[in-house]
Amino acid sequence: DGGITQSPKYLFRKEGQNVTLSCEQNLNHDAMYWYRQDPGQGLRLIYYSQIVNDFQKGDIAEGYSVSREKKESFPLTVTSAQKNPTAFYLCASSAMWGMDEQYFGPGTRLTVT
Amino acid sequence: AQKVTQAQTEISVVEKEDVTLDCVYETRDTTYYLFWYKQPPSGELVFLIRRNSFDEQNEISGRYSWNFQKSTSSFNFTITASQVVDSAVYFCALSTGANSKLTFGKGITLSVRP
Numbered sequence: 591d592g593g594i595t596q597s598p599k600y601l602f603r604k605e606g607q608n609v610t611l612s613c614e615q616n617l618n619h620d621a622m623y624w625y626r627q628d629p630g631q632g633l634r635l636i637y638y639s640q641i642v643n644d645f646q647k648g649d650i651a652e653g654y655s656v657s658r659e660k661k662e663s664f665p666l667t668v669t670s671a672q673k674n675p676t677a678f679y680l681c682a683s684s685a686m687w688g689m690d691e692q693y694f695g696p697g698t699r700l701t702v703t
Numbered sequence: 704a705q706k707v708t709q710a711q712t713e714i715s716v717v718e719k720e721d722v723t724l725d726c727v728y729e730t731r732d733t734t735y736y737l738f739w740y741k742q743p744p745s746g747e748l749v750f751l752i753r754r755n756s757f758d759e760q761n762e763i764s765g766r767y768s769w770n771f772q773k774s775t776s777s778f779n780f781t782i783t784a785s786q787v788v789d790s791a792v793y794f795c796a797l798s799t800g801a802n803s804k805l806t807f808g809k810g811i812t813l814s815v816r817p
Contacts, residue, residue, distance in 0.1 A: 631810075
């Protein structure tokens with residue numbers, strides 16, 4: 591079964607701790623994305639990667655970091671510098687960067703107290 | 704700059720009613736793609752449709768249909784004979800040639816009551 595997996599589904603952390611969210615895809619897609627969703631809001635792009643070993647900042651990259659060492663994996667680290675990290679985080683991938691449709695994982699709900 | 708406006712925030716209908724979700728977009732590019740996604744309570748976004756700017760033909764897929772009108776910069780989504788399983792948040796999104804990033808609207812929460 592091809593798809594995108596994100597783990598864990600729910601994550602709780604104390605303020606001041608870094609936390610890494612996992613995203614894996616077996617669709618053989620080149621491009622991968624991280625979005626943040628807040629209640630009543632659309633999705634906002636945090637980082638994206640057009641191809642392995644490359645990534646670019648999205649609209650709200652401050653306080654986040656990523657890596658793309660393998661084609662199938664695109665982990666997101668929420669650092670202590672992120673002022674308001676509690677949110678729903680969605681990972682997505684598309685066959686190519688550009689205007690291809692993106693396919694999404696189930697999301698990780700992060701709560702920082 | 705590109706923008707997607709979904710003016711309706713919440714819609715509630717009774718099962719079997721038809722419902723139309725509105726989407727208005729803004730872009731100066733002549734080449735662009737429009738998308739609709741469904742987000743059920745589980746949270747995962749499900750891709751529904753992609754339409755390019757050069758194809759204004761309306762599309763029908765089962766109970767779903769889409770009406771693309773460049774003259775009004777709209778890409779509306781109609782669900783015919785709605786069902787409880789259609790209850791979800793629906794997002795319209797835009798991607799342009801100059802800026803391939805997806806820009807999402809704020810979403811419309813659709814509740815279908817039995």
